[in-house]
Amino acid sequence: LIMIPTTAHAIRIKDLCEVQGARGNALRGVGIVTGLAGTGDKSADALRAQEQMLRRFGIDVDSRSELSSKNVAIVTVTTIIPAFAKEGTRLDVKIQSLYDAKSLEGGTLMETHLIGADDEVYAVAQGAVSVGGFNADAGGGSNVRNNHVTAGTLPMGAFVEREIPSTITDGERIVLLLTRPDFGTARNIQKAVNKEFAPGSSEAFGAGAISVIIPKDKRSDLVSFIADLQDIDVVSEVKARIIFNERTGTIVVGGDVRISPCHVAHGGLTISITEFPMVSQPLPFSDGWTVETEQTKIDVIE
Numbered sequence: 001l002i003m004i005p006t007t008a009h010a011i012r013i014k015d016l017c018e019v020q021g022a023r024g025n026a027l028r029g030v031g032i033v034t035g036l037a038g039t040g041d042k043s044a045d046a047l048r049a050q051e052q053m054l055r056r057f058g059i060d061v062d063s064r065s066e067l068s069s070k071n072v073a074i075v076t077v078t079t080i081i082p083a084f085a086k087e088g089t090r091l092d093v094k095i096q097s098l099y100d101a102k103s104l105e106g107g108t109l110m111e112t113h114l115i116g117a118d119d120e121v122y123a124v125a126q127g128a129v130s131v132g133g134f135n136a137d138a139g140g141g142s143n144v145r146n147n148h149v150t151a152g153t154l155p156m157g158a159f160v161e162r163e164i165p166s167t168i169t170d171g172e173r174i175v176l177l178l179t180r181p182d183f184g185t186a187r188n189i190q191k192a193v194n195k196e197f198a199p200g201s202s203e204a205f206g207a208g209a210i211s212v213i214i215p216k217d218k219r220s221d222l223v224s225f226i227a228d229l230q231d232i233d234v235v236s237e238v239k240a241r242i243i244f245n246e247r248t249g250t251i252v253v254g255g256d257v258r259i260s261p262c263h264v265a266h267g268g269l270t271i272s273i274t275e276f277p278m279v280s281q282p283l284p285f286s287d288g289w290t291v292e293t294e295q296t297k298i299d300v301i302e
Contacts, residue, residue, distance in 0.1 A: 013176065013189060014230030017210070020175035021168040022083040027122055029077045031112030033095070033129060039102040040073045046099060049074055053110065073101035077112050077125055079158055083166045090156040093125045097150040104152050105131045114158060125158035132248065148247050169222065173213045176229075181208035184237045192234045270301040 032049055033040075040046065046069035051061050061067065075095045085091070093114075097104060107129045114123040131152040168174055178186060186204040193202035193212055202212045218225040243252040264271040274297050282288025 010233050011236045012230060013192075013232050013234055016180075016185060016234065016236055017176040017178050017189070017230075019168050019226060020177050020209070021166050023166075024080040024082045025116055025122075025164055027079050027081055027114035027116055029112045029114040029125070030098070031075055031077050031095070031125070032110045033073045033075050033101075033104055033107035034071060034110060036071045036073060036101070036104065036107045038070045039105070040070045041097075041099040041101050042069065043074075043099045046072050046074055073104060073107065074098045075104070075109070077109065077114060079114060079123065079125070081116075081122055081160060081164060083164070085160050086163055087160055089160040091123060091125075091158040091160065093154040093157040095129060095152055095154065101150060103131070103149040104129050105149055107152075109154060109157070116164070120162070122162045122164060123158045123160050125154060127154045127157040129154060151247075168226075169214065171214075171219070173211055174226065175205075176210045176212060178208050178210075181206070182237055183207045185234070186210055188235045188237075192232050193229070196229075196232050268302060272299040272301075273297070274299075 032053055047067050050067050050069060050072050054061055074097075076098050077093055077095050079091045079093045081091060093109075095104065095109060109126055109129055111124060111126045113121045114125055116122050129152040131149050176189065178189075183206075186207050186209075189210050190202045190204045193210070194200065197215060200213075201215070202210055204210045212229065214222070214225060240257045241254045242257055243254075245251070259273060261274050263273075275294050276297065278293050278295050280291045280293065282290065
């Protein structure tokens with residue numbers, strides 16, 4: 001796929017940059033999903049985790065042989081806690097099977113502590129697992145599968161228990177970080193900020209950072225200043241992109257993407273895209289003129 005190098009677009013600063021210090025932090029944990037329909041783990045660790053969970057609930061287990069892990073799966077739990085998230089804020093959570101469970105469909109995640117890089121608990125997750133697919137087994141070796149069933153989400157399934165402190169200014173300036181560093185975009189942001197506030201109020205540090213001086217009359221209301229700053233329109237040189245999600249089979253095509261003549265082969269599928277010129281002649285004694293156009297031909301062989 002050959003794509004156009006760059007195209008200019010007017011876009012707000014908030015869609016291009018983040019304020020340094022106002023970033024999210026990754027949280028992770030290991031939990032247990034219960035309520036599966038016989039699609040759980042077969043490992044001994046699942047029985048051990050199940051026994052420990054029951055003992056926390058005050059249920060004594062005489063022998064581990066009394067337990068069965070087919071309705072239980074051990075999963076990893078991950079999320080991103082955004083900057084300034086207060087106690088009680090709800091977060092979306094992703095879960096992934098850790099052992100050999102066949103499916104997490106219909107399961108419920110038990111209370112799981114989510115810790116940060118400092119091994120402190122910042123959120124607690126619990127709730128019904130949403131799986132974006134299915135895996136139906138009809139017996140006799142036949143089954144129907146759609147998408148990935150050993151990973152799922154818990155929409156708004158975690159509560160923040162502790163705020164992570166964030167510092168975004170030294171009292172005089174803030175720094176904007178480009179999510180996709182680009183020299184041209186950084187220069188355009190610098191020019192737009194200087195035009196909006198005052199000459200010399202911003203300075204670009206390379207392709208990824210722009211320092212902005214906070215006007216003295218705005219330092220008492222930093223929230224309004226940052227909101228006004230982020231709403232400034234900037235000409236962005238955005239590259240044409242195509243994004244493939246191999247897990248769900250989704251393809252997202254951005255604006256200004258062109259597919260030039262090419263040949264694509266994958267497994268038993270072959271796609272050929274060719275272009276050839278065609279000449280359109282006007283009718284005799286008409287006021288038209290000869291026009292040459294490009295015609296595209298796509299051949300698919302499976």
